[in-house]
Amino acid sequence: MPHPLERRVIFQHIDEPGYSPDLACYLRQGGYAVLRKSVQRPPAELIDEVKRSGLRGRGGAGFLCGLKWNLVDRKSGKPIYLIVNADESEPGTFKDRYIIHQDPHQLIEGIMISCYANNVKQAYIYIRGEFPHGARILETAIAEARAANFVGPNICGGAYSCEIYVHRGAGAYICGEETGLIESLEGKRPYPRIKPPFFPAVLGLYQCPTIVNNVETLCHVKHIADIGGGAYAGIGTPNNTGTRLIGVSGHVQRPGYFEFESGKITLGRLLHEVCGGPLPGRKFKAIIPGGSSSKILRCDERFKIKQKDGTVLDWGYEDIPLDFDSFAACGTMGGSGGVIVMDDRVNLVEALGNLNAFYAHESCGQCTPCREGSLWMKKITARMVHGEARVEDGELLKNVADQIAGRTVCPFGEACSWPTQSFVQKFGDEFKAYAETKRQPRPVDALTLV
Amino acid sequence: MNLKPETLQRIDEVITHYPVKRSAVLPLLHLVQEEQGYISREAIEWIAAKLELQPINVYEVVTFYPMFRQHPVGRRHIKVCRTLSCALNGGYRTCEEFEKEFATQRGAISPDGEVTIEFVECLASCGSGPAVMIDDDLHEKVDCAKARALAAQIKAEAAARTK
Incomplete structure (x- = not known):
């Protein structure tokens, strides 16, 4: 059962008893009515609805969806891909999994409306390899939708x-980066x-204009086309x-x-009311608010937030509203909506060691600062945990991280250095004391x- | 290369999904690995020829993506999520439990040939960790007790097969 504080739109049918991923079930819930209506409207009108809605991309960067669509080169004469x-x-992110596995037609309807709005004739769903069942569910759903004229030639008879x-x-994690994804889709x-x-909007897939949107974002488009961009902008x-x-x-x-x-x-109501607070006898220590790359928050830290009118708000982590701008004002990001909570059992050197191993494994190796830097950050934290830890290791880690961000082709450079920078900045004492910790x-x- | 007629049919079909044949490298690798268990040198050359590429164009893909392998694995492939959310809930212990159950180490085929156990990075099931994939199936909240139960199931299936 959804928590009373929730407002379920995209997740309306997730975990609903009796709801199944097949077309018949989706149609019983009024499915594809929005697509039917949308293909009767001029495509530009739908793009305007999305612009009016203020929809921001849900993959992590929070880029305005309408603006992304606006940047697409429509004069090149080349096909546009979505x-x-x-x-x-x-x-820390696990949201699209449930849409894909339980409500695939919602996604397909969102895709088709977005394709129609942007005059796209070919869309690809790039799904991570670790979702083999998800891929089969989507293929089955697309086949069902094709047979019912919602995908393929002459959609809804038009x-x-x-x-x-x-x-x-x-x-490969790097395939989540849109241009890495495009290279992967080209077979490289x-x-x-x-x-x-x-x-991508100009020179994307096969050097053609391309739109890359997250699963959740495209589901929102369906609801925007349904209720209108103005009404949608009234939510949130x-x-x-x-x-x-x-x-x-x-x-x-x-x-x-x-x-x-x-x-x-x-964030406080989320963690204490919705999620029931810390485990018995434990205290929250640190929170990563928007996927593993977002900068960590200390649970005893205060955030001074300057308002437009000059007043300053004094927030603890409990006071941060769950939105893009508030997390940005606190020096981190809402990112992909993946909140990772650590209690007082966790040693932050070891938690960083875990993340550094991830980033070293996932760096594509193209840019030297990231390839070498992510590996060294992993080696240093691994040495601290499994070998010898030195008082100056925190400084050394920061020194490596500071030489990556901003010096790479893609945002992975930032993604892999933000954890190290923020862990060392906020839990520097724990890094300094780690050699002593190990002696205990x-x-x-x-x-x-x- | 000997591939089943259905696989060959799926290969020919999937190539039509793309305006450029090279895009079918990943789908073809998946299809071949599903049938043969791993990607052999012969498979790399066959796929390259099929897509009018040089073998290096396929080889560089095989060596980059973690899911493609150039050697066989055990009958069942156990992939334990290593990343933070699962580790916070005991992912490392889960992995060790599987290793103990099958008297093997990560990355190797168990002595009885039944399993290969590996750590993998985030499986996107962070809220129900530790997450484990056995072949294509996801298992959630796999603590040590559940790991033992899953291991027992695999062993029982193996015993039934050899009877």
């Missing part, structure tokens, strides 16, 4: 035609492309419109996936993270 980014691989194919990845190693000139808060899928993992009583109006509830007997409840 790619659905279903690579969901940011650690002149518009568009095909969707599912393309499986093979376990997913080395992200340099921008400029390779902005200004500049952070609509609802937001949030996943909570780690040390809370009730982890899980939720949907809230953006900015309408705080290991607490019985200590966790193995590296």
Whole structure:
């Protein structure tokens, strides 16, 4: 059962008894009515609805969807492609999985409306390799939709035609980066492309204009086309419109996936009311609020937020509203909505060691600062945990991280250095004391993270 | 290369999904690996010829993506999520439990040939960790007890097969 604080739009039918991923069930719920209506409207009108809605991309960057669509080169004469980014691989993020597995037709309807609005004739769903059942569910759903004239030639009996194919990845995180994804879809190693000139909107898949949107984003488009961009903008808060899928993992009583109006509830209410607070006898220590790359928050830290009128708000983590702008004001990001909670059992050196191993494994190796830097950060934290730790290791880690961000082709450079920078900045004492920590007997409840 | 007629049919079909044949490298690798268990040198050359590429164009893909392998694995492939959310809930212990159950180490085929156990990075099931995939199936909240139960199931299936 959804929590009373939730407002479920995208997740309306997730875990609903009797709801199944087949077309018949979707049609019983009024499915594809919005597509039917949409293909009767001029495509430009739908783009305007999305612009009016203020929809921000749900993959992590929070880029305005309408603006992304606006940047598409429509004069080149080349075909325009739409790619659905279903690579969901940011650690801590697990929302698209439920849409794909339980409500695939909602996604397909959103894709078809977006394709029609942008005059796209071919869409690809790039789904991570670790969702083999998800890929089969989507293929079955597309086949059903094709047979019912919602995908393929002459959609809903009109002149518009568009095909969707599912393309499986093979376990590489970097394929979530849109230009890496495009290279992967072209059958290559997913080395992200340099921008400029390779902005997907101009030179994307096969050097054609390409839109890459996250699964959740495209589901929102369906609801925007349904209720109108103005009405949608009334949900949530200004500049952070609509609802937001949030996943909570780690040390809370009730982890899980939720949907809230953006900015309408705080991180404190999420973790204490919705998720039941810390485990018995434990205290929250640190929170990673928007996927593993987002900068960590200390649970005893205060945030001074300057308002437009000059007043300053004094927030603890409990006071941060769940939206893009509030997390940005606190020096981190809402990112992909994946909240990872750590309690007082966790040693932050070891938690960073875990993340550094992830980033070293996933760096594509194209840019030297990232390839070498992510590996060294992993080696240093691994040495601290399994070998010898030195007082100056925190400084050394920061020194490496500071030389990566801003010096790479893609945002992976930032993604891999933000954890190290923020962990060392906020838990510097723990890094300095780690050699001493290791000399003490290991607490019985200590966790193995590296 | 000997591939089943259905696989060959699926290969020819999937190539039509793309305006450029090279895009079918990943789908073809998946289809071949599903049938043969791993990607052999012969398979790399066959796929390259099929898509009018050089073998290096396929080889560089095989060596980059973690899910493609150039060697066989055990009958069942156990992939334990190593990343933070699962580790916070005991992912490392889960993995060790599987290793103990099958008297093997990560990355190797168990002595009885039944399983290969591996750590993998985030499986996007962070709210119900530790997450484990056995072949194509996801298992959630796999603590040590559940790991033992899953291991017992695999062993029982193996015993039934050899009878």
